Amino acid sequence: MTEALHPNHGGEPGLDELTRELALDPDRRSPHEVAGALETMVLHPDYPCLGARSVFNRDRATVVALGEMATEGATALLYDALCAFGRDTDQGAGFASLVAVFPDTVVDSETAFESLLWRQLEQLHEADQQPWSPHVSDDPANPHFAFSVAGTAYFVVGLHPAASRIARRTPLPTLVFNLHQQFEDLRASERFERMRDTIRRRDTALQGDVNPMVADHGAGSEARQYSGREVPTDWTAPVSFDEENP
Template sequence: MTAVLTPGLAEHAERLRAGCPHATAAAPEIAELLGSLVAHPDFPCLGARSVFRRNAAQIHVFPSMKGISIDVLGQKLRQFAAAHDGGEELASFVAVFREPVATTEEDFERNLWGVLRQLHDHDDQPWAEDVSQDPDDPEFAFSFAGTPYFIVGLHPAASRIARQAPVTTIVFNL
């Protein structure tokens, strides 16, 4: 089923993409851009809208998906999970990457799985027991440091409006 794009949201997303100097924008500017996209009345992801409305999104900017410091990303994810341990409300760790800017869905997917593979390879904890390790299983969730995450990828070339963002982004949802 293909979602019908709301012209207002599609135009808003395009303006954000055109106006975002992703390579040089400061972290607060990137956070404002993402917040503006999610706050648009036609943005379809209610979970994201709730997280941003409650200020439950932590946004971190990294130089690149390739060669990023997995140790730094892993440390920040551990801190995020510890801060929200046992919390019942949805919270999101938003990892924004200045490079590469995906030009196709395939490029983004390859880079996304590369980041997740690197995290997994540096993880000394077992996979979270209550989720599947098989990406084809409906019960799949990415696990890092024993914490399961529902992963959402966003990028400028996404075909789905709910997955478009002015910058390449991986959201780790608790």
């Protein structure tokens, strides 16, 4: 393991310090305040994910505040938001994400957050009356799995105050739904490998080690990456989205 780098940019706190400060100040309830906190974090010079930086730089983040995660009310609101997002977003205009924040949810560990994340995705699926996206698998163990809502595939990123990875640490529990098609479009171009390698290099510099859960789509199930927790090799998702084999 190498020592993490936390450079000081003109007196600006390092990202590790910033995320800890934000996590200690969870009194950010409105979508505007939540978006501001996330933008501050993502646009910090040390933040490794270039795609997320692009989303906020280009005003392509749709932020919704939903109360308590994995409740009936939050699920209904999130489902409606995802349906509208998938329907109305121009997928050819670059990176775009729906950011769902749950200000009434208390998370004190990575395992607790992981459980909530999968419960929330399961409830979304139960509310979904449309077929799974035909472009991805509905089996979380399949290397070509991606989550689907209203026929649109998403790569889900979980963020929360108790995350061990600095880039996953946010003041409030958050689920980011990234359009899966944007990664496929990037992969079809010549920019994918360069961007991937840059992100991994920046994350290693920030954290001090390589994120052990990162894998290219098709090399292993992306479900293992959703919660941000380092899971064992024999990990399986606690839910099934296959209607024939629940």
